[in-house]
Amino acid sequence: MSDNKVIPIRPVNERSAHITQGKSRAPNRSMYYAMGYQESDFSKPMVGVANGHSTITPCNSGLQKLADAAIEGIEEAGGNAQVFGTPTISDGMAMGTEGMKYSLVSREVISDCIETCVQGQWMDGVVVIGGCDKNMPGGLMGMLRANVPAIYVYGGTILPGRYQGKDLNIVSVFEAVGENAAGKLSDHDLHEIEKRAIPGTGSCGGMYTANTMSSAFEALGISLPYSSTMANPHDEKRNSAKESARVLIEAIKKNIKPRDIVTRKSIENAVAVIMAIGGSTNAVLHFLAIAHAAEVEWTIDDFERVRQKTPVLCDLKPSGQYLAVDLHQAGGIPQVMKMLLGAGLLHGDCLTITGQTIAEVLKDVPDAPRADQNVIRPIDKPMYAQGHLAILKGNLSPEGAVAKITGLKNPVITGPARVFDDEQSALQAILDGKIVAGDVMVLRYLGPKGGPGMPEMLAPTGALIGAGLGESVGLITDGRFSGGTWGMVVGHVAPEAAAGGTIAFVYEGDSITIDAHRLILELNVPEAEIARRRALWQAPAPRYRRGVQAKFAFNAASASKGAVLDNY
Numbered sequence: 001m002s003d004n005k006v007i008p009i010r011p012v013n014e015r016s017a018h019i020t021q022g023k024s025r026a027p028n029r030s031m032y033y034a035m036g037y038q039e040s041d042f043s044k045p046m047v048g049v050a051n052g053h054s055t056i057t058p059c060n061s062g063l064q065k066l067a068d069a070a071i072e073g074i075e076e077a078g079g080n081a082q083v084f085g086t087p088t089i090s091d092g093m094a095m096g097t098e099g100m101k102y103s104l105v106s107r108e109v110i111s112d113c114i115e116t117c118v119q120g121q122w123m124d125g126v127v128v129i130g131g132c133d134k135n136m137p138g139g140l141m142g143m144l145r146a147n148v149p150a151i152y153v154y155g156g157t158i159l160p161g162r163y164q165g166k167d168l169n170i171v172s173v174f175e176a177v178g179e180n181a182a183g184k185l186s187d188h189d190l191h192e193i194e195k196r197a198i199p200g201t202g203s204c205g206g207m208y209t210a211n212t213m214s215s216a217f218e219a220l221g222i223s224l225p226y227s228s229t230m231a232n233p234h235d236e237k238r239n240s241a242k243e244s245a246r247v248l249i250e251a252i253k254k255n256i257k258p259r260d261i262v263t264r265k266s267i268e269n270a271v272a273v274i275m276a277i278g279g280s281t282n283a284v285l286h287f288l289a290i291a292h293a294a295e296v297e298w299t300i301d302d303f304e305r306v307r308q309k310t311p312v313l314c315d316l317k318p319s320g321q322y323l324a325v326d327l328h329q330a331g332g333i334p335q336v337m338k339m340l341l342g343a344g345l346l347h348g349d350c351l352t353i354t355g356q357t358i359a360e361v362l363k364d365v366p367d368a369p370r371a372d373q374n375v376i377r378p379i380d381k382p383m384y385a386q387g388h389l390a391i392l393k394g395n396l397s398p399e400g401a402v403a404k405i406t407g408l409k410n411p412v413i414t415g416p417a418r419v420f421d422d423e424q425s426a427l428q429a430i431l432d433g434k435i436v437a438g439d440v441m442v443l444r445y446l447g448p449k450g451g452p453g454m455p456e457m458l459a460p461t462g463a464l465i466g467a468g469l470g471e472s473v474g475l476i477t478d479g480r481f482s483g484g485t486w487g488m489v490v491g492h493v494a495p496e497a498a499a500g501g502t503i504a505f506v507y508e509g510d511s512i513t514i515d516a517h518r519l520i521l522e523l524n525v526p527e528a529e530i531a532r533r534r535a536l537w538q539a540p541a542p543r544y545r546r547g548v549q550a551k552f553a554f555n556a557a558s559a560s561k562g563a564v565l566d567n568y
Helices: 025-033 039-043 064-076 098-120 135-146 170-181 187-196 209-220 235-254 264-277 282-294 300-309 324-329 332-342 423-431 458-466 527-536 547-555
Strands: 046-051 080-085 125-130 150-154 161-163 166-168 389-392 400-404 412-420 440-443 474-477 489-494 511-515 520-523
Touching: 025 039, 046 064, 046 098, 046 235, 064 080, 064 125, 064 235, 080 098, 098 125, 098 135, 098 282, 098 547, 125 135, 125 235, 135 150, 135 209, 135 282, 150 209, 150 235, 161 187, 170 187, 170 423, 170 458, 209 264, 209 282, 209 332, 264 282, 264 300, 264 332, 282 300, 282 389, 300 389, 300 400, 324 332, 412 423, 423 440, 423 458, 440 511, 458 474, 474 511
Parallel strands: 046 080, 046 125, 125 150, 412 440, 440 474, 474 489
Antiparallel strands: 161 166, 389 400, 400 489, 412 511, 511 520
């Protein structure tokens, strides 16, 4: 924390002095009186509530009750709540369509919304509430830019669906499509799975991107303990939202700001937790962007450094057995953090939004997980000795690429390239049985500039798993993967094809090697031949020339830099 002195909220607070002092006092107050403010309200902090509620997606359709609880908490703690909205895109609904290209774009739009409202209205603090994947990194990036006291309230995970005695989640549907296409699942069963996989409100239930980012935010200290794995329908989620608002009012009094919390050491804590829980590949992209917003030095190579010393402790989907609700019952993120802290893998002196350090927050958490559960493994009996998000480099990815290697018997393959310049034709080739064991699929022109928007490839990867090819077919892309993806897959290949990366020069039938043991991604073609192909290559025309997609494509940095728009 930059200033440990406890300061009065008003009238000393510099951000809201314009309401109570100076020549602008009368017109400024008049606007507030129009909204029902009383004279006494002008001595209270003005606290934003960035509300991601929408009926677009089940991830966000349960957020209004949390916003209402936060408003209650702010007012009961002596603040004024100022509510504004943020948008969302449902990755699950947009997957496989042109709409998926707006998903990563929405991260930037959300961060812009929060920065604009908080700064434009000169708010004293902000509660950010979100559920779907990009709500969280977008929310935190906006919080870091504005850098007023802030807390993140995650909307909560979904409860599992159920069919034929098995738990279901969103990825069950994508894999069922592949099973159906391979003749392993009837049309009737596919339809029943589709109807039952999502039983209500909340974010996708495995350790996919939303739950990964919420867990990481808890590890950062920008969300309350245990809040990241609560289920949206449960009362404890609403209670946590209200408590978050109360904690924020105290943080405003103490002037605890996001950049006091999000430091190099706390990002390392968050990444260690991501590795320990088997989190999403998207966390790499988002934490590069978060570090950029915080002006913290953090590179793609730091993920590999943390991976090599951090074990995977949790048996969670997509490559494991359990869901986020099971992790919550087993002790949640605090239990995972306490084990990492005991092993010397966390920085216990990092500040949290509560004003306590990480070590103080975890003081009463048991050193070891309970013996009556299998979700969290003991530190000396991990799922895997090292983390699961490997950074691969080579002539195909000199800036780096991200491979998710948990659940694979042997994360090494050399095979012929099957090249696709779009997702739809790649998916159709899988469904038509044209992809066989030993192939390495190359999906390109899907990066930040090329997509544009770096769409996720859950439909092709889900189809590969459903067809029984998850371990025997490689897939590389300059696009992204869903947090629900697993298999012999490598994403975020950088530089991307649209920027003239080597992935643009792969020809059908070329030999490609993916080797997660040696951290290599190689096109097995002589450098002279690659240079010849590069000389012949022409960049494709932009897919969009107006609007948000055109702006994103023009400004987006490489995936190895977080695909941020302000890397000037």
